[in-house]
Amino acid sequence: MKINYIRTLKELLKVSWNKKPVLLILWMMIALLVSFIPMLQIYGQKYLIDSIQNLLSDEAAISRVSLIISLMMSLNIVSATLSVYQQYIYTNINQEIGYFFRLLFAKKSTSLPMVCFEDPEYYNSYQLAKGSINSSLLDPLSTTLELCKTLITITSILSLITIINWYLPIILILSSLPGIWFLFIAKNQRLKYLVNNREESRMLEYFHMLISSKESAKEIRLFGLGNYLINMWSSLFVKNKKVLMKNQIFESRGAIFGVISTSLSYAIISIFLAFGILKDELTLGDFVAITTASVSLQAQVGVIGAGLSNMWESFFKIDQLFNFIENKKYSDVETSKTLSNNNMDIEEIDLVNLSFSYPGANVDTLKNINLKIKKGEKIAILGGNGSGKSTLVNCLLGLYHPTKGSIYINGELLTSENLPSYRTAISAVFQDYYRYKLSIRQNVAVGDLSKENNEDLIELLLSGVGLFEEVKKMKKGINSLLGKEFTNGFELSGGQWQRLAIARGLINDSKLLIIDEPTSALDPLAEMEIMTRFFELNEDKTTVLITHRLGPVKYADRIIVLDSGVIVEEGNHEQLLMLNGLYSAMYLAQSQWYKEHDSLQSAINF
Structure with a gap:
């Protein structure tokens, strides 16, 4: 060498x-x-x-x-x-x-x-x-x-x-x-x-x-x-x-x-x-x-x-x-929201002929996606494993740049120049969220560091995701350190970590909230409880929910069904059931999970 x-x-x-x-x-x-x-x-x-x-x-x-x-x-x-x-x-x-x-x-x-x-x-x-x-x-x-x-x-x-x-x-x-x-x-x-x-x-x-x-x-x-x-x-x-x-x-x-x-x-x-x-x-x-x-x-x-x-x-x-x-193979991107004071108001997101392929791949993971998202809409994107849901999320977040096609925000092409401003207006809850070995306060506040000292808001969010009662039992409350690697550190269960990640995504005063498989570690009952509270707290925000679990999906304004990187179905719950296509098959297969919780489903209000 x-x-x-x-x-x-x-x-x-x-x-x-x-x-x-x-x-x-x-x-x-x-x-x-x-x-x-x-x-x-x-x-x-x-x-x-x-x-x-x-x-x-x-x-x-x-x-x-x-x-x-x-x-x-x-x-x-x-x-x-x-x-x-x-x-x-x-x-x-x-x-x-x-x-x-x-x-x-x-x-x-x-x-x-x-x-x-x-x-x-x-x-x-x-x-x-x-x-x-x-x-x-x-x-x-x-x-x-x-x-x-x-x-x-x-x-x-x-x-x-x-x-x-x-x-x-x-x-x-x-x-x-x-x-x-x-x-x-x-x-x-x-x-x-x-x-x-x-x-x-x-x-x-x-x-x-x-x-x-x-x-x-x-x-x-x-x-x-x-x-x-x-x-x-x-x-x-x-x-x-x-x-x-x-x-x-x-x-x-x-x-x-x-x-x-x-x-x-x-x-x-x-x-x-x-x-x-x-x-x-x-x-x-x-x-x-x-x-x-x-x-x-x-x-x-x-x-x-x-x-x-x-x-x-x-x-x-x-x-x-x-x-x-x-190495200049990839251009650097801005990662600090504090460097931009322009909190963009997102009126419309428009994906035009968007395709994406990973480096070295011979096929596109996303193929010719055309999708418009209006301000205040509740959009659900679903599909099986490998359908391209998470890749689409990364494109919407500006983490991946389309291989072909474009993303327009309020009619303006999304580029590296306006990406920092766009990011001030969005928040996300990831499927592969990170478990910060920091205090509970810091774990929530990393979603918006300007609110680290707002204890009332942090406790409200923890209560909203059903975690605050557990936190109150800890000696130092929201200042308790997480991680058994440290002296007096607490270890949370998988579901509790996921609730904490949801609270993190909610702390930001964002105009657009993207949530990727937010309740995968929760049982159907806990999922319905969390999602009910989740949409109550964010009814005025544009929301994009990515999931393969259909409990709260049927109440979305629009449901986008992905299969092998292509949009194969689009419509609301009733329209897609009438098509007897992929969505209908997925819904019927999962409906038995939620039969016990129909009363909870009716409480979900977009």
Whole structure:
């Protein structure tokens, strides 16, 4: 996979400079200073050994030894202090960088059109970026700086050895080349492994999550899926392990070969040094300095190897984030109602020859839909599973843009420019509503944040959906936290969560209310009670009800019947029964559910 290293470094440097310019300069200066410390320590060791050797013949050498020891101690203190301060600077800049890009990712994520979540390729890019955002975002710059520092350290040490003996650095470099070569090959193999096994790694993570997830716990125990899922995870793990160990063996062989070559060079250099001392060409300090330098160089080569692997991984992660942020395949949409003060009055919605197909699909989910909705009308849209009801809802809400055809609001084409104003005038209750692990107050108020502190309204809505009596029993009432994941958190039943979602949809002073399967988790009696109260509270609003349950549907002004993405029937309850078509068949099949509650049905007033 191609990684844009230059772009990543440029972006990180630009943001770091904008956020913390002084700290960035200090960080780089400290890295530069620290890179020379190993060479200075080796140089100090050489003169310390030589000075100690001269103590017997030169009494004045004791002061020189004391000075060198003091300087080396000071150098160690300076080195440790700089390293600590460098880590502090790294953490400081990393926090700023992390906040900046996480905020950028959050804004991008919340402004994506819904259709992008139906695009497998784009959604995969989104998931990769989502995984990257939790990593240390400054690591590409940090690992690059660390590699530069290591190269400077190696260069300075070789320069020091050259002063002592000109040909020894050549031996060291030549002896290190095979190890470095194998190191590069091994790291390249690891990179290929990481790229080629991304799918398997994500699948492993998924199975591990599935086995330990609260959401799947019931079915795992009920259907006895434990061993089945564990075996699937285990077989994937073993397969992954085989590939990993094969790569590890290759790396180990390369590492052993590198160690052998550098050890041989170390032995050869030691022999040369020993002869040099015998011939009085070198001092004992030279011997210690060069042997220490040889060991240090081996360690620095190891740092390069680890750095290359970490650098690629960090660049790969951040590159996925930048690819996602810069991806313009889908235009961003406005998601904050507070940015628009124009509360549009919806007189008419007109769907003209509307068709919609999901990304990558060969057939249209909706086909040539023509539908007008007048202000104050109560429209019911029904059909079986897969008929296109929820897709039509998403188009009406402006979450999906038609593949063909158009949507007109008060005669004006619905576009990205007027979409924010349109959304201020609509509210919705979704079939796949979200369970916010927040307080009950917040769960209702997310439908209209301006009413978060209106306790009377929130309690009225909870009462309307039959939930307030239960809430009153909780110690903190509407301020009670939901979710067993938290201390003192309450868990609601599926039906109670759905009632809460209905209250959320009702809190907005909207002109158009769209409700998608709002009572699917309720029994017929509870459904009739909720829907009766629901329409009483919203009799002055234009309402679109999407359902496959027909209890309250027969009292709609118009009923639209969808089948395979096409409007096949349209009319009121009596008209559609006379057609003896799809609606009539569905109504007769479900009518027995509601026979016990005819008295409740008659109370429903549109």
